[in-house]
Amino acid sequence: MFILYSTVVLALVAFTIFFTFTALQQVVAMVRAGTPEPLTHQWQDRALSVLVMVFGQKKVLEDRSYGFMHFWYLYGFLILGIGHLELVLFGLTRFTQDFGYHPFLYRHLPFLPATFIHLYEFSQDFMALGVVLVVAFALYRRINGKVARLLPRSKDAETILWLIGGLYVTFFIFVGSETFLRMETGALGYSWHWYLPISSLIALAVAGVSATAVLVINEIGFWLHLGVFLGFACYIPRSKHMHLLAAGPNIYFRHFETVAKPRPIDFEKSEKFGVDRVQELSWKSLLDTFACTECGRCDAVCPAHLTKKPLQPKKILHDIKINLRYKNWNHIKKFRSSWGDSLDGQLEKELAESPNLALVNLEKISANSDLVEADGGYKLEGQIHVDEIWACTTCAACVEVCPVLIDSVPTDIIEMRRNFVMMQAENYPKELNTAFKGMEVQGNPWGVGQDKRQDWAKQLDVPLMADQGDHEVEYLFWVGCAGATDERSKKIQQALVRILKKAQVDFAILGCEEKCTGDPARRMGNEYLYDQLARENVEMLNRKKFKKIFATCPHCFNQLKHEYKDFGGHYSVQHHTELIAELLKDKRLTLDDKKQIEEKITFHDPCYLGRYNKQYEAPRETLKTLPGVTTTEMTFSKEKSFCCGAGGGRMFMEEHLGNRINLERTDQAMATGATTIATGCPFCMTMLSDGVKDRLADEQIKVKDIAELVAERI
Ligand code: SF4
Ligand code: SF4
CATH class of the missing domain: 3.40.50 (Rossmann fold)
Incomplete structure (x- = not known):
């Protein structure tokens, strides 16, 4: 009788392994379809990054509440994974009961001391309860739609949460009923046990129900728990939860520059410039998309998104992945590009026929909301609109916050811009021609x-x-x-x-x-x-x-x-x-203490000094030494600084869509009560000066460079 039972478990496990492995193979092939990108060999630093970022959850924990939840998911997954293995081995060895033996359970292993088993049982019960509570809260946050960065609602993300919740609800059905049966057989006393804090409560709660009924519930609990577990394993490589498997490799293969550099082009050898097909992005950019947790932290800090422009970094990654997975897979699998492939005839043909990544020649879109369907979800899924591409300031705020070190959004956007400017010679703001001509002719x-x-x-x-x-x-x-x-x-x-x-x-x-x-x-x-x-x-x-x-x-x-x-x-x-x-x-420069010019100063961090080069302290140290100066910080400063709106060439483009970024930043500076906004960038100077002029008729607030503030005091 139990032979059949174990055979069904074996068949389900074998199917899951096959189904999951096939999907993983596809993901690897999709990543390998990207273009080559060499990496430095720094395996020790890479391994350290994985330890700190994955197991230490360093970046994840920067957002306290979400980080805490994710910490539970990760360690719940790892610790409860030991129990899932036990569940599968139990099912596979159940047939031994037909021959008078015990099926596999850790507590039957004679060499494991009772205390060890109790600690193991406690870890399962305790973590499972924690995960159920965290999942319930996460579902509540997603379904009531109050957290902006989690919008639009993602069916994928909610399905995963239901699956995780289902996994541990069925765990308690199975283990709770089993605990009751252990009490019935005398293997456990009829009382609450510290090492089964929840399951023994469940067992005590069902006291009075017939043992036969609980036996049936126990069997149902086993199959439901196993089914959800194996179903989850099949779903992972096909869902956003692929990040469980891709985040580690993505962190290992990280770029060590603070922000990835755009790739130079060999103009003597290349015939096509920039990217309009997904398989022309680098393999690392494609790996990034599978590592994305869709947490939306990047959207929450993107100045373009926050000023209602049609750009969401999370959506860019999502679109690249969807384009790769569902629109382009049939083309990719025909040639299964490998690193180092040249653009031979077959590849060129496939590229030409494959669906476009960057959408052009559509009506303009004007706001984030234009990208979202009425019932949630993205319009234009799998393709990126031209207005998204030109809204980016390359400020790298999205890079700074990403818990899995995804840094490809600004560089991929530059790749798509290259295609518009150098290949199509259209679909870019025409005012750029003036800047291009100026650089070309007058430098x-x-x-x-x-x-x-x-x-x-x-x-x-x-x-x-x-x-x-x-x-x-x-x-x-x-x-x-x-x-x-x-x-x-x-x-x-x-x-x-x-x-x-x-x-x-x-x-x-x-x-x-x-x-x-x-x-x-x-x-x-x-x-x-x-x-x-x-x-x-x-x-x-x-x-x-x-x-x-x-x-x-x-x-x-x-x-x-x-x-x-x-x-x-x-x-x-x-x-x-x-x-x-x-x-x-070094005292090579001394200040004149008599030049006490009273100013309350807030420093605006230029993105290419701060986030790109991690220099936050030098200007602040100088400000602290200036006679008459007091300093104050904006809510968004240092790593969290908010772009002035000029980066990524946006200095030379009109700002037709959404609100003006420089006004948003000026408002943030004015909210500190500062009399002077200091900066260290001529572009930021222009944007903030314009912002102050727009907000205050009499320019009560000055915008000055650090050099000017020092020169006034020598
Ligand atoms: S790119 Fe990073 S920050 Fe943005 S949604 Fe994905 S994992 Fe989160
Ligand atoms: S680089 Fe800045 S503007 Fe561009 S997507 Fe990232 S956060 Fe938004």
Whole structure:
């Protein structure tokens, strides 16, 4: 009789293994369909990341309430997994009862001491109760729709929660009835047992029910529990819960830069630029989509989303995955691309026929709500609208908060922009052409004559690199396009020159030899133009003699420090706020204590200084030393800083959709009661100054660069 029982269990387990393994194979093939992306070999650091992020739940626990819930899920899953194994082994060995033996149960293992078994039983009961409570709360939060980042409601996420809840409700049916039967047979006393805190309560509660009825309930409990468990295993690789299996590998294969760099293009070999088919994204970007937990933390911090633009980073990842899984799988499995494949005829044909990832030529969408169906769920599922692609400021707020280290959204968006700009020559904001032309012809996006690039330094007696001969200067001062051509930014450069001279720093500028680093072109998808500018600048810089570079623009700073490495430019680079902090600390620069200018200052962290380069303290340390200054922080500061709206080339685009990001940030700064907003970026300066002008007719609040605040006090 029990032979049949065990045979059915065996068949179910074998089916589950086959069904799950097939789905996992498909996921691996889908990830491998992506384009190559080399990784550094740092296996020790990678393994450490997995330990800290997966088992330590470091990022997850940054959000206290959600982190606590997830902690229960993870450790519940791991600890209760020992019990699931027991359940399966029990079913498989039940047939031994036909021969007078006990089926497998841990408590029948003679070498395990009773205390150990009790602790094991307690861990199962206790964790199962915790998971049931956490799941009930999570379902309540999702169903009542009050948590914005969990919207739109996800059927997938709710199905998973019902499955987890079902798993542990059936656990208590099975173990509670079994505990009652153990009491009936005298194996356990009729009382509450600390090691079965819930199950013994259930057993006591059903006292009086006939043993035969409880036996039937016990059998039903077993099959239900086993069924939900095996069903869950089959569902995982087909659902968002694939992150259970993909998060670990994704963290292991992480990028070690704080934000992933856009990939350079080999223009001599490539015929197609950018991405409009999902399989043209890198394999790591595709792995990211399977690791996504759909927790929505990224949406909750995305400045584009929060100002009602049609962009949700979670949706971008979801769409890439849906496009890959359901729209493109038939094309992918025909050629099963492997790393290193060249674009041969078959692959090109498949790419041409496969469904588009980036949607174009549709009516404009104007708000987040336009992306969501009336009954929840996304419209345009599996494809990304052109307005989503151009709404991103590449601020990396989504990267900073992701608990599974997903960093591909801004770089994938740049890849899709490249396709619009370089392949289609349409579907991008036309005002970008002015900036592109300016960079191409005059070396700056405003198109100011290249011969005027050092006009700001007239009468300041600023040394030029060209006049240095064999002298190796201590600092090459990279001025940047805004600093050289924008009237407001020129004042920052002039203030900085005063500081450098006072501190007797050996420095020189490039003057008319300097050109735009190309950062706006790269972020706006014109990699061809960026490539040209980067190569010219690196070639010119490599001929100069200097020890270090500093830049006043965080975008230039980031280019010189990180992205020029791909073009042979390896330099020691500082941001001017770092240099000023260092000069003050080394006492090369002293402040005049008599210049007590009373100001209450809040510092706005530029994204490319803060999140991209993890520099939060240098400007704050300087502010603390300034006579007459008190400081205050915005709610969103440092890692949580809110973009000014200018990054990702958005500085050069009109803001037609949603609310203006710079006004949102200005409001956040004004809410602190500060009299001055300080920053360290010419783009942030423009956006916040415009914000203050919009909000206050009489400009009671000033916006100043750290260099200006220091120069006023020397
Ligand atoms: S990308 Fe990261 S933060 Fe965003 S939903 Fe996915 S797991 Fe959460
Ligand atoms: S980089 Fe910034 S703007 Fe772009 S999706 Fe992420 S959070 Fe939103």
